[in-house]
Amino acid sequence: MDIVKDRETFEKVQDYFKKSKEKKSSGFLNKILGTNNLGDIIFERLTLLFAVLVFLLVVFMAWEMYSHSTLSIKQFGWKFLINSTWDPAVTQVFGALPMIFGTMLSSFLGLLIAVPLGLSVAVFLSELAPAWLEKPLSFLTELLAGIPSVIYGLWGIFVLVPWLRDTVEPFLQNEFPNSPFFQGAPYGFGMLAAGLILSIMVLPIISSISRDVLKSVPDTQREAAFALGATRWEVTKIVLSNARSGLFGAIMLGFGRAIGETMAVTMVIGNRAQISASLLDPGYTMASVLANEFTEATTDLYLNALIELALVLFVITIIVNMLAHLLVWSTERKWK
Amino acid sequence: MEVINKAKSFTYYRRKVVNIIMLFFSFAAAIITIIPLILIFYYTISQGIAHLNVDFFTKLPTPVGEPGGGMVNAIVGTLILIGIGGAIGIPVGIMTGTYLSEFGKNKFGSLVRFLTDVLSGVPSIVVGVVAYTLVVIPMKHFSALAGGVALAILMIPTITRTTEEMIKLVPHSYREAGLALGIPKWKTTVMIVLKTAWKGIATGILLGLSRAAGETAPLLFTALGNRFWSTNIFQPIASLTVYIYEYSTAPFKDWNDQAWTAALVLIILISLLSLIFRIITRSKYKT
Numbered sequence: 001m002d003i004v005k006d007r008e009t010f011e012k013v014q015d016y017f018k019k020s021k022e023k024k025s026s027g028f029l030n031k032i033l034g035t036n037n038l039g040d041i042i043f044e045r046l047t048l049l050f051a052v053l054v055f056l057l058v059v060f061m062a063w064e065m066y067s068h069s070t071l072s073i074k075q076f077g078w079k080f081l082i083n084s085t086w087d088p089a090v091t092q093v094f095g096a097l098p099m100i101f102g103t104m105l106s107s108f109l110g111l112l113i114a115v116p117l118g119l120s121v122a123v124f125l126s127e128l129a130p131a132w133l134e135k136p137l138s139f140l141t142e143l144l145a146g147i148p149s150v151i152y153g154l155w156g157i158f159v160l161v162p163w164l165r166d167t168v169e170p171f172l173q174n175e176f177p178n179s180p181f182f183q184g185a186p187y188g189f190g191m192l193a194a195g196l197i198l199s200i201m202v203l204p205i206i207s208s209i210s211r212d213v214l215k216s217v218p219d220t221q222r223e224a225a226f227a228l229g230a231t232r233w234e235v236t237k238i239v240l241s242n243a244r245s246g247l248f249g250a251i252m253l254g255f256g257r258a259i260g261e262t263m264a265v266t267m268v269i270g271n272r273a274q275i276s277a278s279l280l281d282p283g284y285t286m287a288s289v290l291a292n293e294f295t296e297a298t299t300d301l302y303l304n305a306l307i308e309l310a311l312v313l314f315v316i317t318i319i320v321n322m323l324a325h326l327l328v329w330s331t332e333r334k335w336k
Numbered sequence: 337m338e339v340i341n342k343a344k345s346f347t348y349y350r351r352k353v354v355n356i357i358m359l360f361f362s363f364a365a366a367i368i369t370i371i372p373l374i375l376i377f378y379y380t381i382s383q384g385i386a387h388l389n390v391d392f393f394t395k396l397p398t399p400v401g402e403p404g405g406g407m408v409n410a411i412v413g414t415l416i417l418i419g420i421g422g423a424i425g426i427p428v429g430i431m432t433g434t435y436l437s438e439f440g441k442n443k444f445g446s447l448v449r450f451l452t453d454v455l456s457g458v459p460s461i462v463v464g465v466v467a468y469t470l471v472v473i474p475m476k477h478f479s480a481l482a483g484g485v486a487l488a489i490l491m492i493p494t495i496t497r498t499t500e501e502m503i504k505l506v507p508h509s510y511r512e513a514g515l516a517l518g519i520p521k522w523k524t525t526v527m528i529v530l531k532t533a534w535k536g537i538a539t540g541i542l543l544g545l546s547r548a549a550g551e552t553a554p555l556l557f558t559a560l561g562n563r564f565w566s567t568n569i570f571q572p573i574a575s576l577t578v579y580i581y582e583y584s585t586a587p588f589k590d591w592n593d594q595a596w597t598a599a600l601v602l603i604i605l606i607s608l609l610s611l612i613f614r615i616i617t618r619s620k621y622k623t
Contacts, residue, residue: 043522047435051448054432054492058451061458061466061489068469120365128359129366137366144373146606148550150577151599154584155376158383158592200372207369231355253457260459262553263581287461287553294468294557310465314458321457325450 062314069308071301080308086273086284088293094305096312098273102191102283103313106265107258109195109279110202115251117199118206119240122250125207126214127236138208145204153267156197161188161268164196169280183278189270192279197264206254209328213246214239216332246331252324260317262287286313384600387593392601397563397579403590407598409565413480413574414605416567417559418548420484425491425548426541430530432492433499433537438525440500449500456493463489464554472558480566480573483559487551491544498540502533535617542613546606552577576602 066073072080072094083095121141125134165188172182217239225235240247270282271292286309297303391406398405432452436445467486472478506529514524530537552575555561560572561582567573576598583595 037520037522039523040521043525044435044439047431047439050428050431051435051440051444053428054455054496055444055448055451057489057492058455061462064466064469065462068473117365117368120362121369124362124366128362137370140370140373144369146546146550147373147376148552148577148602148606150550150552150580151376151380151602154580154595154599155379157584158596159375159379203369231351233355233358234351236358256457260457260462262459262461263577267581267585287459290461290465291553291556294465295560307465307469310462314462317457317459317462318454321454322450324457325453 062311065307065311065314069304069311072304072308075301076305080305081312084275086289088297088299088302088305092299092301094302096286096309098275099284099286099289099309100312101275102269103259103285103287106191106194106198106269106283106285107255109191110198110258111251111255113196113199114202114206114254118203118250118254119210119247121203121207122210122214122247123236123240125211127239128232138211141204141207144200145208149201149261149263150267152197152201152264156193156264156268160196161193164188164193168192172280180277181279184276184280186280187270187282189268189282190278190280191269191283193268193270194265194283194285195279197268198258198261201261201264202254202258205257206250209250209253210243210247213243213250213328213331216246217242243331245327249324249327249329249331252320252327256317256320256324259285259320260287260313262291266291286310380596380599380603383593383596384598387597388600392594392597396565397594400588400591405594407574407576407579407594407601409562410574410576410579410598411601411605412567413559413562414549414576414602416480416569416573417483417487417555417575418545420481420569421487421491421548422541422545424485424488425544426495428488429492429495429540429544430499430537433496434503434525434530436496436500437503438529452493452496455489456497459553460486460490460551461553461556464556464558467554467558475570478558478560478572480559480569480571483555483573483575484569486554486558487548490551490554491548494544494547495537495540498543499533499537502536502540503529505536506532538613538617542610546609549606549609550577550602552581556581576605 076083076094080094080096081100082097083093084097085091085093085095086098087093121137125138129137165186169182169186169188169192173186176182221239221242222235225238230238265285266288269285269288271284271288272282273284273289274281276283290306290310290313294303294306297306391404392408393406393411394408395404395406396409397407432448436449439445440448464486466489467482471482471485475482510528510532511524514528515521519527555575555578559575559578561578562572562574580595580598580602583591583598586592
């Protein structure tokens with residue numbers, strides 16, 4: 001008998017729980033969110049709202065620039081990208097080619113110096129340096145990244161440019177009198193100065209991201225190589241090859257920073273819309289045109305052309321950054 | 337046998353020499369990297385200190401040719417600009433970061449995470465152009481507000497990502513303890529998780545603010561600059577960075593000198609910001 005009674009009680013209790021569960025899950029809010037607390041719902045929605053805002057911001061930025069450059073897009077079409085005339089004064093013809101060329105050349109020059117140095121620093125910090133040296137060195141390179149761009153420019157104008165004009169450029173012209181890269185009067189202001197300033201500014205980015213990428217390679221890889229009798233450098237080579245897509249991503253991030261860098265470049269590049277093979281000649285970059293001419297744009301077409309230039313720069317940096325982040329992520333995830 | 341041994345020892349020495357050379361190169365690279373840092377600091381301090389005086393912090397800029405004067409309007413202007421930027425950027429950054437770490441383990445979360453990374457790579461001058469089309473064109477004149485909006489957009493990625501990373505570091509048991517006491521999730525997140533992560537988040541905010549204080553490009557055609565005293569956020573406003581740009585590219589010796597002083601003051605201002613934040617976060621923790 002007792003067993004039957006127990007059985008009845010058990011079923012009753014079970015029934016009660018079932019009902020209360022149904023009651024809970026039947027709530028409309030519960031169905032969509034899994035909670036009955038109104039505060040929770042409001043809070044989640046609120047944070048979601050801000051996340052959507054950030055998402056929309058990126059889309060909105062592109063739209064904002066597109067809709068304010070329609071005049072120039074209609075007038076020049078795709079020719080905007082391949083026309084080498086930039087003449088706001090007389091004919092009002094705008095072509096972005098000299099600036100695209102200048103942006104690419106100066107960034108390339110910057111990377112040419114910054115990549116070998118930055119990677120070596122990363123190797124030193126992650127593979128070789130003892131802990132007491134690593135921390136202050138990392139701090140110093142990060143300090144370099146924290147200096148405002150305009151201070152680099154100031155230093156460039158009054159220290160780097162005179163040095164280039166009086167020492168480096170005459171030397172280069174003496175050593176390589178026939179090289180097409182070192183023709184023209186040595187002003188100091190020009191592509192070479194821009195490339196050098198960019199290399200200093202991009203270096204901390206490349207070195208700190210590469211260091212993180214190298215550190216994500218597990219120690220077992222190194223131990224295995226050491227166990228086979230490899231030297232330090234040979235072990236490092238193995239680590240480097242394991243991390244190569246991430247390192248490539250770090251370089252791309254540096255490249256993205258270089259093409260968007262504005263103030264320091266504007267202050268030392270000389271600001272002339274021309275395409276010249278000589279590194280001593282003044283040039284122009286997309287960012288520096290914007291910095292220089294935006295407030296001087298007198299006609300609507302001129303302003304539209306400048307905003308279109310910003311849009312082109314935006315699209316290029318977005319693509320470069322997307323690729324870079326995918327590469328860095330792919331390496332760091334590989335070892336997780 | 338001897339030939340083999342010779343060959344072996346040659347390879348061995350070659351490997352050793354290559355090893356030493358490469359290690360030396362990587363050490364040398366680390367030293368070379370530090371040189372520009374030292375040079376820039378050396379010049380900024382030695383050139384800037386020559387014209388650093390009380391006038392610089394109390395007087396307005398003088399016209400060309402008239403010596404003396406200061407940049408009090410620019411110092412206040414920079415503070416107002418980063419204030420506006422922070423007032424918009426900090427809440428957006430913290431809320432988005434909270435979403436990403438607490439609710440963002442889905443596709444939309446990864447998308448937003450990816451976009452904030454991409455946003456952090458957008459050149460600051462492009463952000464300036466967007467702020468121009470967004471605020472300056474409708475208002476029909478340059479304003480501190482437009483500059484602040486540009487700085488806010490630049491701050492958002494830094495603050496978002498630090499908030500997310502810092503919240504992730506809070507142990508899961510803290511959340512569980514809160515929930516087990518019957519505290520609703522939002523209260524647990526705000527009063528336990530965010531409070532625990534506050535110190536790290538403050539570092540992110542500081543990083544965002546100090547970077548914003550050093551920005552020039554997005555201010556050139558939004559806040560524009562102002563040679564007079566102004567604290568009206570709907571009018572153009574002066575900033576240290578724009579002054580450095582204008583004064584260093586101008587052909588006047590005394591302006592160039594003042595540019596160096598402005599650069600020194602800017603570096604001091606940024607260091608002070610970090611000091612103040614450190615004191616605030618420390619005292620918050622001890623009590």
